Amino acid sequence: MSDAVVMTSVSKVYGRGGGAVAALREVSVTLPSGGFTAVMGPSGSGKSTFLHCAAGLDRPTSGSVRLGGTELSGMGETALTELRRERIGFVFQAYNLVPSLTVEQNVLLPLKLGRAKVDREWLAEVLRRVGLGDRARHRPAELSGGQQQRVALARALVTRPEVVFGDEPTGALDTMTARDVLSLLRETVDALGQTVVMVTHDPVAASYADTVLFLADGRIVDALPAPTPAAVADRMTRLGAYA
Template identity: 60%
Template sequence: MAEADSLGKVYGTGEHAVVALAGVSARFHEGEFTAVMGPSGSGKSTFMHCLAGLDTPTSGAARIGGVDLSSLREARLTQLRRERIGFVFQSFNLLPTLTAEENIALPLSLAGKRPDPEWTEQIVRATGLADRLSHRPAQLSGGQQQRVACARALVTRPDIIVADEPTGNLDSRSGAQILDLLRRCAAEWGQTVLMVTHDPIAAGYADRVLFLADGSLVDEMAGPTPDRVLERMRRFDAAQAVR
């Protein structure tokens, strides 16, 4: 469903150049929930942004459904992101003047499309927002706002969900609700879920974890648990300290 092929990203030139990605390759399949982890500055967010067409790689290729994103003009790339990718960020990015229901429908409104009533009802039920649809963001808790953001990401029935630190601003209970929803996206609705996180507990919800360091893919773990992820991060930190 999504593929990174020797993905590289360099910011700046000459002696001021900073290598954010150094040829990262990975494949992401339908119905698979993948977490991407690494220390600050490891390139995990840059990797996700290049793969989802939010940033342009310096080298290599990012493909969605076999389509090389670099081959698309801006209008077509925008359309692909809108129709095939749902985005969830740490900051909820809701429009304060719109109700929860209007925020959820926003991607379809921008595309000039009407919501599918049955699908919308299903995601509202899944996110537990039925009694909050008329509320504006300021009237909602952080967890409720992130659930609105998740419903907004899902309303177009995208093939891929990209989540960048989706639980970073939430308490543990609200975070668990978001992670359960992301896992359901993969397991029940067959969507490809990609999540950047620094939290071993969040990574434990995924089917696998990719570990980045200094812009490179350094390890991969299938069937992660919080304890296994934490131990791997500790070994990584110890190795970094020795360098």
């Protein structure tokens, strides 16, 4: 299994002098290709900063981030924007859909922005996989929250990205709908060989991953393979997250 993302001694400090806050401290981790990694930790532990640095949305103060064989630290903004559009998929808690566009147009947005060719067969396959094959002409307002998040997932997958990053992707969904979306993420890993990295606060969501990384005070303090909801909740309690 190759490496999708390699972070080496990554630190991120916000502010200067006495008001400086270290969000990440010397984080080194390898996220494997074709794996599903969940990232958990108490509020303020650095989860979002970890995701933003790993995905090239934010620059580390020090250290190195590699996506595949590409070192991100020396890249300019334009090159980073292109890299994110072509090689990375994003699914956020907010669906970030364009209300005036149809499902199909929303899904194709990253390809249109990158002036890339549309593979109609792959588009149909992605829409079918997320259960929206018959909704391609609908607009977001005609869809439920769960369906809108599926559109966001299809948009993340349509570029055939090296990694899909999810930031609390089920945070705004009810329990049953969240499980549908998590099952879809799991299926993209198992059936399509997709790499998924997901920040979550929910032990049930984390249990869909192959491995859970636990952050505390900007450091990775533990990793739990083959997680169960109970084991994840227990570990979070010992981090003081649910105390």
